[in-house]
Amino acid sequence: MSETIRLTVAQATIEFLAAQWSERDGERQRLFAGCFGIFGHGNVAGIGQALLQHETQALEAGTRPGLPYVLARNEQAMVHTSVAFARQKDRLQTWVCTASVGPGSSNMVTGAALATINRLPVLLLASDTFATRRSAPVLQELETPYAGDVSVNDAFRPVSRYFDRIWRAEQLPSALLQAMRVLTDPAETGAVTLALPQDVQAEAHDWPVELFAQRTWHVARPPAERTRVAAAADVIRAARRPMIVAGGGVHYSGAEQALRALCDTSGIPVGETQAGKGSLPHGHPQEMGAVGSTGTTAANALAREADVVIGVGTRWSDFTTASRTVFQNPDVHFVNLNIAGYDAGKHAGLSVVADARESLTALAEELADYSVGDEYRAQQARLWQEWDTEVEAAYNPPAAITDGLAPGLLTQGAVLGLVNETSDPRDVVLCAAGSMPGDLHKLWRVRDRKAYHVEYGYSCMGYEVPASLGIRLADESRDVFAMVGDGGYLMMPTELVTAVQERIKVIVVLVQNHGFHSIGSLSEELGSQRFGTRYRYRDAVGRLEGDVLPVDLAANARSLGVHVIEVASREELEKAIRMAKQAAPDAGPIVIHVNTDPTIYAPDSRAWWDVPVSEVADLESTRDAYGRYQGHRAGQRHFVAPTEPRT
Numbered sequence: 001m002s003e004t005i006r007l008t009v010a011q012a013t014i015e016f017l018a019a020q021w022s023e024r025d026g027e028r029q030r031l032f033a034g035c036f037g038i039f040g041h042g043n044v045a046g047i048g049q050a051l052l053q054h055e056t057q058a059l060e061a062g063t064r065p066g067l068p069y070v071l072a073r074n075e076q077a078m079v080h081t082s083v084a085f086a087r088q089k090d091r092l093q094t095w096v097c098t099a100s101v102g103p104g105s106s107n108m109v110t111g112a113a114l115a116t117i118n119r120l121p122v123l124l125l126a127s128d129t130f131a132t133r134r135s136a137p138v139l140q141e142l143e144t145p146y147a148g149d150v151s152v153n154d155a156f157r158p159v160s161r162y163f164d165r166i167w168r169a170e171q172l173p174s175a176l177l178q179a180m181r182v183l184t185d186p187a188e189t190g191a192v193t194l195a196l197p198q199d200v201q202a203e204a205h206d207w208p209v210e211l212f213a214q215r216t217w218h219v220a221r222p223p224a225e226r227t228r229v230a231a232a233a234d235v236i237r238a239a240r241r242p243m244i245v246a247g248g249g250v251h252y253s254g255a256e257q258a259l260r261a262l263c264d265t266s267g268i269p270v271g272e273t274q275a276g277k278g279s280l281p282h283g284h285p286q287e288m289g290a291v292g293s294t295g296t297t298a299a300n301a302l303a304r305e306a307d308v309v310i311g312v313g314t315r316w317s318d319f320t321t322a323s324r325t326v327f328q329n330p331d332v333h334f335v336n337l338n339i340a341g342y343d344a345g346k347h348a349g350l351s352v353v354a355d356a357r358e359s360l361t362a363l364a365e366e367l368a369d370y371s372v373g374d375e376y377r378a379q380q381a382r383l384w385q386e387w388d389t390e391v392e393a394a395y396n397p398p399a400a401i402t403d404g405l406a407p408g409l410l411t412q413g414a415v416l417g418l419v420n421e422t423s424d425p426r427d428v429v430l431c432a433a434g435s436m437p438g439d440l441h442k443l444w445r446v447r448d449r450k451a452y453h454v455e456y457g458y459s460c461m462g463y464e465v466p467a468s469l470g471i472r473l474a475d476e477s478r479d480v481f482a483m484v485g486d487g488g489y490l491m492m493p494t495e496l497v498t499a500v501q502e503r504i505k506v507i508v509v510l511v512q513n514h515g516f517h518s519i520g521s522l523s524e525e526l527g528s529q530r531f532g533t534r535y536r537y538r539d540a541v542g543r544l545e546g547d548v549l550p551v552d553l554a555a556n557a558r559s560l561g562v563h564v565i566e567v568a569s570r571e572e573l574e575k576a577i578r579m580a581k582q583a584a585p586d587a588g589p590i591v592i593h594v595n596t597d598p599t600i601y602a603p604d605s606r607a608w609w610d611v612p613v614s615e616v617a618d619l620e621s622t623r624d625a626y627g628r629y630q631g632h633r634a635g636q637r638h639f640v641a642p643t644e645p646r647t
């Protein structure tokens with residue numbers, strides 16, 4: 001008989017998690033930095049008791065707990081914080097989140113979807129109702145007349161990369177081991193959910209002591225098959241106008257140098273997705289910036305004529321391909337370097353399933369003697385120059401525009417430009433939804449590989465504030481600038497309180513334009529006249545088009561214990577950014593509140609995005625939009641032609 005130790009399921013879970021490590025390239029770190037939580041009757045006496053015991057034992061031993069507990073304010077938000085942390089840590093470290101039964105756990109479903117869509121690891125301990133059904137239906141229990149084994153936590157199944165429910169203590173070891181495997185597998189990672197019934201959490205069991213041994217999970221760098229790299233190189237060598245699309249996988253793999261080496265010799269230009277932005281540093285001759293619906297005119301012009309497109313670590317979202325319209329060469333083919341076979345197979349591409357750094361290094365060796373033509377290089381330089389001039393103009397709008405605006409209103413481009421130019425190159429800019437992600441994608445000059453963090457897989461309003469905490473916790477040597485719209489702020493300002501509690505310095509730039517500038521302009525473009533997108537009083541005829549609401553978000557933030565700076569000019573904004581940067585590292589959150597004019601747009605990408613327009617409508621504006629829509633649809637490509645080696 002092996003030695004055993006008697007612990008509850010919750011205690012065993014916490015002790016196991018505190019002993020997990022991850023390792024890549026010989027560097028080892030704890031897999032979990034800590035555990036965020038909000039307690040209710042579903043976890044207070046189970047996981048809550050276990051966390052208390054874990055903390056007490058550590059403090060009594062004169063150390064700090066391996067898995068420290070942090071009280072959050074909203075369960076969705078604490079998942080965002082964890083996921084942002086994991087992204088900043090290149091997926092090598094994340095957090096655990098514990099929530100109570102019912103709404104506490106189901107609040108985490110949105111966060112789980114965001115994690116899984118962005119391929120970012122997070123461990124969710126979702127509390128579940130009684131396994132024994134002794135006291136059913138317990139407070140907050142869903143009753144399903146046709147299925148006795150269903151709970152709200154089944155909603156996690158489609159959004160988790162691994163899901164298990166621990167009905168019996170004996171199941172726990174295998175579930176924990178599988179959970180760790182998925183979290184540390186770069187191809188499979190995402191949200192992992194372990195549903196823990198509240199009675200099971202408190203049950204004792206005799207566990208083999210080896211379960212709690214320190215364990216190191218290797219994060220793999222699978223190399224590419226040589227023959228596949230050779231085939232990819234053949235396809236690229238035969239191309240006249242190849243182009244790389246760099247996705248988030250470049251960052252997670254730490255493949256920036258390998259990408260740069262390939263571009264230096266070959267002269268192949270690079271367009272970047274939101275997650276891949278910053279793959280090449282701003283100013284590199286092959287750096288063409290954003291590609292797709294929110295792309296630069298430079299990257300999009302090259303994409304239009306590219307004959308071979310090399311996707312590296314990208315999931316090929318519709319924004320990246322401008323809904324399959326940005327690549328218009330009739331003979332365009334794809335080569336996909338991706339660690340996930342699922343993504344590598346997209347667009348009928350020639351797939352190289354491997355770690356991005358490994359496959360780029362191997363590809364650079366194969367293409368050592370290859371270069372694009374001089375004319376193609378010259379065109380890249382010309383196109384970039386044209387675009388950069390537009391960025392400069394957006395950062396520094398002409399006096400005519402500034403004078404034309406109401407007093408105290410800046411353009412969004414000017415705000416982004418000032419934050420870019422006043423922040424340090426290593427500071428992180430953060431955003432997720434609204435009009436700013438598109439503008440940042442186009443306009444932001446990224447000067448460091450981890451300095452751009454726009455969540456655009458799920459584009460979840462409310463991500464920004466909680467994510468800013470995660471980024472800062474991951475790396476205290478950088479300031480974080482969370483760019484948040486008034487709509488996004490109203491969705492989830494809650495974690496500002498957690499930042500106050502933990503003295504986490506984050507700088508939130510709150511861009512007030514009284515509603516949804518993004519969806520408003522989309523609505524207008526699609527003929528729906530900005531219906532229901534402005535924050536206004538209901539007017540006398542019953543429409544939401546009355547006066548601007550007397551909302552004071554600066555006062556709101558101040559009421560949460562936050563230091564707030566209100567600005568009304570370029571000079572004041574610049575001064576506020578400098579003040580915020582100079583604040584002590586444990587100053588807590590700072591909000592810079594700025595009013596902007598929602599009618600001045602960033603420069604056009606000359607690319608489309610497929611949002612279907614009503615085929616029949618009373619309004620002429622909608623009928624006109626439908627006509628334009630059909631025109632764009634005609635440009636959509638299938639991308640199903642096989643990509644074969646062309647030797």
Ligand SMILES: Cc1ncc(C[n+]2csc(CCOP(=O)(O)OP(=O)(O)O)c2C)c(N)n1
Nearest residue numbers: 433434435461485486487488515516517518
């Ligand atoms: C949770 C969530 N709900 C709805 C949307 C759809 N949506 C995208 S942007 C947006 C408006 C964002 O408003 P705001 O934060 O003020 O930014 P602005 O558009 O004004 O730049 C909405 C409703 C979303 N992305 N996320």
Ligand SMILES: [Mg+2]
Nearest residue numbers: 485486487515
């Ligand atoms: Mg807004």
